[in-house]
Amino acid sequence: MASVAAGYLPILLFLGVAVILSTAFVVLPMVASRFTGSSKPNPEKLSEYECGFPAFEDSRAQFDVRFYLVAILFIIFDLEAAFLYPWAVALGGIGFAGWAAMMVFLIELAVGFAYAWKKGALEWE
Template structure:
């Protein structure tokens, strides 16, 4: 073997191992799913879930805007929780500026929640 081939041997080995693992992690679930029968559709598997609308209907089908409002509310308050935990852990380093900035952030979110509540987005029929 030449000296250049010996230098590239670890890269080639890494590539071969990566391809083998990729084939295992992609091929094995497909094979297991085919053997266990999860790939065989029936009426229950093809029924609608989550949104309550048929899964394979026209893409221009109208549906209620409340789904969007609930999704937006979830994102808003999920982000609030994501910002609130690190802020609470590091509050002693930020001082009063950090406290007031978070109070302003929470105030804006409270205004958004009050608006959504007042507009009836939280009421479901």
């Protein structure tokens, strides 16, 4: 029975260290902010620092759906580039089957691009 409990000792030590470290990473910044005075707001601390002028709208305003469409299209074409680099490096080893699979992928991507273009997802008014 003692050997079974001894087998769990490294796991329990690991969990204990993880709990102590995670608690320290949460509590220590809060304690440091109390000592440095960042928890005492004043007008100078609350002023705009990124753009230099007060916000003219509510920060919870809804964005136009085109922002999301452009972001999704960017991610799609960014992933295409991420797939093309390793494919180009390994092309000598993967042979015709790898080349054909990438051509099918690029054709699907081109069809999707043409569809988005025809629907007007790339146009900005």
